[in-house]
Amino acid sequence: MPTSYAVVHEEQHFFPSAVSPGPAQKRLALVVVLGLLVVFVLISAGLLSGIKTKRIDAFLPAYLASMFVCDSMTAILLFVQFSILRLRSTLVIASAYLFTALILAPYILAFPGVFAPSGVIGGLQTAAWLYVLWHCGFPLFVIAYAASKDRAPTKRLSRRTTLVAIAQSIVLTVALVLSATFVATVDEASLPHIMLDQLRFGPQWPYLVGAPIASASVAALTVLWLKRRSMLDLWLMVVMVIYLIEVPLSYYPVPMRFSGGWYAVRVFGFLSSSLVLVVLLYEIQTLYARLLGAVLAQRREREARLMTGDAVAASIAHEMRQPLTAMVTTADAGLRFLDRQTPNLERAKQAFKNIASDGHRAGAVVATIRANFRTDVRERTSFDVNELIQEAVVLVNGEFQKHRILFRAESIAQLSPVTGNRLQLQQVLVNLMMNAIEAMATKDEPRILSVKCEASEHDRVTVSVADTGTGIRTADVDQIFNPLFTTKSDGMGMGLSICRAIIEAHEGQLWVTPNRPHGAVFQFTLHTSHPTSAEMISLPGVECGSTVSREHQPF
Amino acid sequence: MLPPLKVERYNIFPLLTAWYRSPRVKCGISAPDGKNSMTHHASGQTVAVVDDDPAILRSLECLLESADYRVRLFASGAELINSGCLAEVDCLVSDIEMPGMDGFALLRQVHASRPELPVLLITGYPETIKRLPADNQGGSRVFAKPFRGPELLTAISDALRSIQ
Numbered sequence: 239m240p241t242s243y244a245v246v247h248e249e250q251h252f253f254p255s256a257v258s259p260g261p262a263q264k265r266l267a268l269v270v271v272l273g274l275l276v277v278f279v280l281i282s283a284g285l286l287s288g289i290k291t292k293r294i295d296a297f298l299p300a301y302l303a304s305m306f307v308c309d310s311m312t313a314i315l316l317f318v319q320f321s322i323l324r325l326r327s328t329l330v331i332a333s334a335y336l337f338t339a340l341i342l343a344p345y346i347l348a349f350p351g352v353f354a355p356s357g358v359i360g361g362l363q364t365a366a367w368l369y370v371l372w373h374c375g376f377p378l379f380v381i382a383y384a385a386s387k388d389r390a391p392t393k394r395l396s397r398r399t400t401l402v403a404i405a406q407s408i409v410l411t412v413a414l415v416l417s418a419t420f421v422a423t424v425d426e427a428s429l430p431h432i433m434l435d436q437l438r439f440g441p442q443w444p445y446l447v448g449a450p451i452a453s454a455s456v457a458a459l460t461v462l463w464l465k466r467r468s469m470l471d472l473w474l475m476v477v478m479v480i481y482l483i484e485v486p487l488s489y490y491p492v493p494m495r496f497s498g499g500w501y502a503v504r505v506f507g508f509l510s511s512s513l514v515l516v517v518l519l520y521e522i523q524t525l526y527a528r529l530l531g532a533v534l535a536q537r538r539e540r541e542a543r544l545m546t547g548d549a550v551a552a553s554i555a556h557e558m559r560q561p562l563t564a565m566v567t568t569a570d571a572g573l574r575f576l577d578r579q580t581p582n583l584e585r586a587k588q589a590f591k592n593i594a595s596d597g598h599r600a601g602a603v604v605a606t607i608r609a610n611f612r613t614d615v616r617e618r619t620s621f622d623v624n625e626l627i628q629e630a631v632v633l634v635n636g637e638f639q640k641h642r643i644l645f646r647a648e649s650i651a652q653l654s655p656v657t658g659n660r661l662q663l664q665q666v667l668v669n670l671m672m673n674a675i676e677a678m679a680t681k682d683e684p685r686i687l688s689v690k691c692e693a694s695e696h697d698r699v700t701v702s703v704a705d706t707g708t709g710i711r712t713a714d715v716d717q718i719f720n721p722l723f724t725t726k727s728d729g730m731g732m733g734l735s736i737c738r739a740i741i742e743a744h745e746g747q748l749w750v751t752p753n754r755p756h757g758a759v760f761q762f763t764l765h766t767s768h769p770t771s772a773e774m775i776s777l778p779g780v781e782c783g784s785t786v787s788r789e790h791q792p793f
Numbered sequence: 794m795l796p797p798l799k800v801e802r803y804n805i806f807p808l809l810t811a812w813y814r815s816p817r818v819k820c821g822i823s824a825p826d827g828k829n830s831m832t833h834h835a836s837g838q839t840v841a842v843v844d845d846d847p848a849i850l851r852s853l854e855c856l857l858e859s860a861d862y863r864v865r866l867f868a869s870g871a872e873l874i875n876s877g878c879l880a881e882v883d884c885l886v887s888d889i890e891m892p893g894m895d896g897f898a899l900l901r902q903v904h905a906s907r908p909e910l911p912v913l914l915i916t917g918y919p920e921t922i923k924r925l926p927a928d929n930q931g932g933s934r935v936f937a938k939p940f941r942g943p944e945l946l947t948a949i950s951d952a953l954r955s956i957q
Contacts, residue, residue, distance in 0.1 A: 556917045560846050563917075563938035567852035570942025574859035589855055596848050639845070639890040640918055683893075 257521075259469040267476050270513075274506070278483045281502055282490055293437075293496040295351060301504050302346045305511050309339035312515040315522075321400050327387040331470070333407045334379030337415060338511065341372045344419040350436045360423035366432040366439075367422040370447050373481060375418070377454035380474055384461040439493040448485045455481040473517045480510040539736055549637060549672055554607055556636030561600040568592045606632050620655045620767040623691045623699050629660075630667035631689075634675065638687070641679045646688040653691060654766035656699050658744045663764070666737045666748075670703040670760045673734070677707025677758065697766050698746075704759040709752055718750065737762075838953055839863040839881055843873050843899060844888040844915070849938075853886060856942050862949075870899035879907060884949055889916040889935070900933060911952030915940060 259267070316332030348357040348364035357364060422429070432447055434440045439447075459478040462471050484503045492499060572589030575582040606629060627647060638645050671687065678685040686706050694700040710718060719738045734748075741748040741762045748762040840862045842853045850866045857864045865882065867873040871894055873885075885903060889896035896914050903910055912933040916922065919937040934948055 552918075559917050559938050561848060563915075563940070564846075564848035564852040566939040567849075567856050567942050567945075571852070571856035571859040574856070574942075585855070585859070592848075592851060592855065596852070599848065636917070638892065642890065642892050642895050644892050 257469050258467060259472045263469060263472060267472050270476055271479050274480060274483055274509075277502075278487060281487060281499060284491065289498050291496055291498050291501055293351075297501075297504075298349060298352050299346065301508065302342050305508060306339050306342045308508070308511045308515050309335045309342070312511075312518065313339055315515070315518045317404055321404065324397075324400055325387075327383050329403055329407055330379060330383040330386050331474070332404075333411045334376055334383065335514075336408065336411045337379060338372060338376050340412060340415040341368060341375070341418060344368055344415070344422070345372065348423065356436070359419070361426040362433050362436065363429055363431055364422045364426050366447065367426070367429055368418065370432075370450060371418040371422065373447075373451040373484070374454045375414070377451075377458035377478060377481060380458040380478065381454075381461050383474075384458070384465045384471070387465055387467070437494045437496065439489060439495075443489055443493060448489060452482060452485045455479075455485075469517065469521070470514070473514050477510045477513055480506050480513075484510075535735075550633050550668060553634050553636030554603075556639065557603050557632065558600060561596040561603070564596040565593050565600075568596065603632070618657055618659055620657050621660055622655050623653060623701060623764065624649045626656075626660065626663055626667065627689050627691065627701070630664050630671065633664075633668050634671050637672070637675050641675055641685065643675060643678060643685045643687050646686060648688065648690040650692055653693060653699060656764040657767045658764055659740075662740045663744070666740050666762065667701070667703070669734070669737050673760070674703055674705035674707060674758075677705050677709070679707075681707055693766075694763060698763045699766055700761055700763050702759050702761040704753050704757060706753065706757040709756050710750060710758045715750060719748075837861065837863055838883040839865060840884045840886060840949060841865045841867060841873055841879075841882040842886045843867045843870055843891070843896075845869060845891045846888070849888065849915075856946065857886075857949075860946050860950075870894035870896075870902070873899070874902060879903065882907075882910065884953055885910060885912045886945075886949070887912065887914055889914050889921055890918060909956055911949075911956060913945065913948055913952065915945075 313332050313335035316328055316335060320328040320332055344359060345365055345368045346352055348360045348368060350357045350362070350365065356362070430442060430446055431440055432443055455478045459475055459482070462475045462478065466472065466475070484506050487499050487506065488503050490499065494500065568589045572586045572593070575586040575589065627649070631645065631647070635645075637643075667689075671689070674687050678687070684706055688704045689701070690704070691699055691701045719734050738748045741764075744764055746763040746765065748760065751759050751761070753759045840857050842850055842857070842864060844850050844853070845868055847868070850868070854864045854866055865876075865878065867876065869891060870887070873879065887896045887899055894902075896916070900912050900914070903912060914933050914935045915938055916935060917938045922935050922937060934952075936945055936948075
């Protein structure tokens, strides 16, 4: 279904498994890797040689329990993400974390001295072989993840098959862990020996443990690097580097369990297990904050639109009330002229004429308003900016009267028509004028609102709305176009971010400068349908509509 | 370079002014009709009307003349103050919302020189009436547009009778 495709595409932009990492994330990953390498070099240079480490029986259960929690939570989060994004690669990496979480169970059972002196299951080699399978298995999952990434966009699953796919993956992963456990326990005797005794690693360790883990990690790192795209890829690469560092650290300088290096490897292991979880949680929080911001912004914008709508409605009501009052009053007068003992027909006739003329005025107001709201939002037409200003003024004229504001309009007679959506641009003008009125409403005289339009560049018209209000503080200038920002307690007339969005959609710009001696000037540019006649005279060499420097930086 | 641009102030209501202009509002003392009024006996008393809307001025002129008042019309408070004929006025009808000096400011100025002058206020914003107690020192009556003509006339004649 095309609709569900569209939804999935949009959702993809918000998940770490789909979003590409920013420069800050890349730097952080680099810092983590470099830090780990420094720690590794220090340890191999003999940092821990002076420290005599002992066997701590409580360490391993605590360590493995926390690893289990981290890995299973990561797996759950990734499964949830898969159910939303429905990308096969996410399912593979979720299974990878489920695998590392589940394999910890046989590992802890087999580890000698945790639950029983020689382990609950298997023999001497079982725990070591489970470690090998665990640390080789995860990089192989990562390789599968990276390989399945490219097919993802075309191979999306339906919602029902999503749940089936998750169930299948869980079953497969459990089966994999069970077979690994089976091999490491039942076939333990036939497996090559890694451990000399319960503590010491045998001389075969580098070949049987180190080499496979290192090569699987390097392969995974290479594939990830080649197919790197998302934030998840970046942090999985860091995890693979940690896997790689763990290999020499386990064997040098002392090849045995509960050595300084062994403990360090566990710390690294915990780090690798929690890294992606931390990134996922961080991303979820960021996403939540962004969502909240967007919802709040949307609510503010809606309220602002309603408030401006209220004011416009009040203004229209006033605009209608004026001719109605004139009509009613004149009608009363006319009746009185007719009611006289000798009716004054001449005056009564005049009264009727006046009523008719006032009725036409009311009709004109209605017609203007209807024309204002009839335009389709997507429709772009060519029109005179002066007309646009006149239409917008009709909508807010009542507010001028109410707040005793002197309105001035200046225009150039031979201004070229502009291209755009009349209704949207009118909303911008109304919004700017409402803001200006509000800025002046609490101030003493003079309250002057000037709207001016002039040709700015060869194919542009600049419209400016200047007020003598309270002005905008320098600190707020950068903020006022932010949808979440308002300096007003009731938020009326908000919507500067909408205004800017509309103007930018018209390839124009909206900015604000201080008015002298006080107040603010909001200015926006619009494209003319063709250059002004005045300029065509003064710039005969310039072609109509040619693009001379469209970059106009207002600030 | 752009040639010097011709900048002109344009009227914001070109459509509407066409109608305003057609029977142009006369500003000045209108001759009373001389005929008997049905309910109000104005006996040629002068009422000044201040409103920035020409259509309202014209309609009030018509109404007041139908009651045999002499009528003087002003487009703003300043115009009335500067006309120097405040002393000849018997009653004042003023709009509240006007650019520059509003109805309340005009009321204060008028009452400074003629405290006894009856003033009636009219407003296009019914909510203005709510904030009256603070502003309405003179105890003037306020009519919300559109008001009933006979009621306004009764209020004017009552006000004129009370000061006599």
